Amino acid sequence: MNMKRWIIGSLIAVSCLLSGCGGSFSASEEQQRLQQQVNPDDVQAVQRAVEAFQQDSGGLLPIKTVDNDTDIYIKYLIDFQKLVPTYLAALPDNAYEKGGIYQYVIWDAEQSPTVKLVDLNAAERIREINLRVMVQQYPAFQEQIADYIYTLNYERMGLEPLSVQSPYSTNYLPIVVTTQGQAIVDYRIDLQRLIDDMDIDITPGEDLRPLLIERFDVLPAYSVPYTVNEAREVVFFYTP
Incomplete structure (x- = not known):
């Protein structure tokens, strides 16, 4: 895919996530805490409503319309206007529409529709990078860390180094870029810990x-996909 076309598509997808009726962020400390945490009860309540x-x-399914080539993880955005109040009493506190x-979102929409979440902190960081890439026409590559994957030279891009707090741990995850100009979150740290702690049997080549x-x-x-090498080390498994 042409890099410029991909970036434009990415910006549209991220804008779709970040646009709409986002609530006020001048909430109380308690409300802010609720807006930041994952509440399994809320996820299950939305699941029942769906x-x-x-x-x-x-x-x-109660979903919003997006482009067919939207990233599969953010393709099926839940439209709460179709659920509240008939099927759901109120929006979850941590939903973007409530601040x-x-x-x-809905995952596995075709086979087994399951309510999941997308962290918009990551979406915002990706948007910042994509906007700068659009201005400069191409990302500022720094160091190659895998086939087709590079770190970013943030200084050349006029940005402070960006990272994203992991939704799975206390780690801060770096943002890297593919040779196609696709900014991605590097989840290798979390995946390695999961495999090591749980002694999961993984075959090289398996996402x-x-x-x-x-x-x-x-x-x-x-x-992008990740797999393990023969030493059970998590590595990128990406080909443009």
Whole structure:
């Protein structure tokens, strides 16, 4: 895909996540805490609402319309206007539409629709980088860390170094870029810890991201495939 076209598509997708009726951020400390945390009860409540809507609508899902080539992790955005108040009493406190940092989405929409979250902190960092790349026509590559994957020279891009707090741990995750100009979050640290701590049997060549999807409510959005090498070290598994 042409890099400029990809970046424009990415900006549209991120704008879709960040646009709409976002709530005020001048909330109380307690409200801000609720807006930052993942609450499994909220996820389950939205799941029940989605299932009830789907049953009543003859199989349709309460989702917003996006482009067909939108990243699979953010493709099926939940439209709360179709759920509240008939199927859901109120918006979750951490939903972006209420000022929170999570966009509620549907994962595996075709086979087993499951409510998941996308961390909008990552979306905002990606947007900052993509906007700068659009201005400069090409990302400022710094160091190659894998085939087709580079770190960014933030100084040349006129940006402070950017990272994203992991939705799975206390780690701060770097943002790197593909040779196609795709800014991505580097989840290798979290994946390595998961494999080591749980002694998970992984075959080289197998994408590791489903390990996160199965165990957490937050999706590994803005990423490329990862696998392990023969030494069980997590590595990028990406080809343009």
